[in-house]
Amino acid sequence: MKQNYAFLDENSKKEIRRKTLKAIAIPGYQVPFASRELPIARGWGTGGLQLTLSLVGQSDTVKVIDQGSDESVNAVNIRKLIQDTTDVKDTIHTDEATLIQSRHRIPEVPLRPYQILVLQVPLPEPLRPVEPSERITKMLHADREYSGAWLRLFEQIMKYGSITDDADYPVLVNGRYVMAPSPIPRFDNPKMENNDGLILLGAGREKKIYAVPPYTKVTSLAFDDYPFEVESFDDITCRESGLTGVYMDELVDEETGETYYVANDTSFMLEEMNKEGSVR
Amino acid sequence: MTTMVHNTQKHYRELVDLFSRPGEVRISTFDTPNFTSFSDATLATVLTLFDNEISFHTPEQKDYIEFQTLTGGRYSEDLSEVDYAVIKEHDLTGELMMTIKAGTLASPEKSATLIIEVDSIGEGQKYSLKGPGIKTVNEIEMTFDPKWMELRTELCSEFPLGIDLILIDRHNQLAVIPRTTITEVI
Structure with a gap:
């Protein structure tokens, strides 16, 4: 079957590219984009996949992981789709890859400069558990009004004696935006801080792209008497x-x-x- | 085989690296017939980012007709609504800088990107840069008048509002200063 290079048509790529550059310029801010239909269902990594397809080129080496594994069905299918439409090299070794798409993990091997990590995001809005309306969460971000996010953590402490968020633990990026780091374990949160590579996050179903540039301050939300702890x-x-x-x-x-x-x-x-x- | 698809992809990746590492300089090798008054790297940036969904402004008629024909982008006289302005440094005006979109607090991405062609990147005024994407401090030398940088700093003073600058010189060198970067004349 004849397909455009990297599956997406050029206009779709251009739109994703413009939005990605904005996302890098405004760390942690969720830029809305026109999420495209893909041969996999929304919610199965389409946000990450669209980012990867808009980025990938002939000189790239791609690695795709799903919860730390290169061999799971989801990872293999996404890797095959990328390769079938681009003929790029693939690898399982983190330091050999130029482009890494991942679901729910940041690899153990630290990112190198110029490496790009693409994370698949199911729920990009950290305030969604406390506010169902998108229009209102957008205003809350505009006003830097994050009481809801703090209150949620506080309630967990009141109810269970500690913060119970194990994955998707909210972070504050560059001192401005509270961001959902995708359902990576708390263990991976500190890897985002001052990291050498670029982290891009894509939510296909929710139609959002956001980014953490290299060497950016990323702090996990915590209280003085209940500090952030990794597993x-x-x-x-x-x-x-x-x-x-x-x-x-x-x-x-x-x-x-x-x-x-x-x-x-x-x-x-x-x-x-x-x-x-x-x-x- | 390389085609326009591969060339724009490659150029986009340079832009991704430059946006995430303010002050770094890259040379574009994008090769395409150029009938505009701008350098090849400027045309490459236009071809990579423009399509019929965006509006742009550029002062000379021959340039905007060429950009429109090549990309389908919409030329606009109204600076307050354009998504991109492609301009040479000597054509910059304070009015342009103060009229273009800087986004809104709810939608800071609805801001303009300035693609500015300067005479030289590598010599000229020295700036120090700090902020996300920079490990400690980056330095860049370019022939970019500090008065424009001052206006840019003013526009970017209320983060997340602001504009992003793509700077390109006559020798196809590119650098990017996004809104998060704190610049200082040294």
Whole structure:
């Protein structure tokens, strides 16, 4: 089948490109865009995919991950669509990629300068749990009125004794916009701060693009007496690789009923295991 | 094989890098027949970003007819509504700077982008740049009058309102100063 390079027509790409440049110029602000129809359903990574398709070119090497895995159905399908329409190289190694599309994780390997990480976003509006109207949340962002976001965290502390948001933990970008970092675990939030690469976030169903440029201040919302804390994996060891201190998946051995852990970022785990003198 | 599709993609990626790293300089290698009074890099930027959804302003008739024909973008005399202004530094006026859109607090993206052609990037007035995308401090030298930079700073004083500048010189070098960047004459 004959298709335009990178699937989207040039006018669609131009519109996404113009909006992306605005997003980079206004860190954390959700720029509305005319989300296009794609061969995958909205809500399955179309925002990220449109960003990737508008960015990708002949000299790129693409990596696509879904919750840390290069091999899940979603990641493979998206990677295939990108490759079928562009013939670009693919890789599983984070440092070899120029363009990384990811769902719900920032890779363990830190981003390099000029690398671009595209995150798929289901719900871009951090104020949505407290305010259903888009028109009103837009005004709240305009007025920098974030009491709702703070109150939500406060209520969690009152109810449960601690902040219970595990993923999609809200952040303040460049001291101005409260932003939903997409459902990455809290563990990944600090990686956004002063990072070397560019992070672009795309929400296809909600029709929003936003960005965190390199070397930008990104702070997770927290209170003085209830500081922001990441999940700790220091005393947990990956059963496959012996790694520790990285983000882990908790699994249950069906035969013994025992709980065990495996590193979530599979390509990182593989790289570590292939190193000479690795733990396993 | 490279076509216009690949050329604009490549140019866009340069712009992405430049927008996310204010003050960095790139040389554009975009090669296309150019019948405008602007440099090839300026034309490349126009071809990459313009289509029939945007409006633009440029002073000379021959240029706007060419831009319109090539991209379908809509030429407008009304500076207060244009999305892009393509202009040489010596044609800049205080009136233009103060009339163009700086966005609204609810929709700061509804602001104009200025594509300014200067004589040289690499020599001239020295500026220090700070802000998102810059690790500590970046320095850039260019023949861009500090009085325009001052007006730009004024327009960008109430973030997120402001304008973004794409600066291009006659030798196809590009640099970007988005609204978040704090500039200082040194």
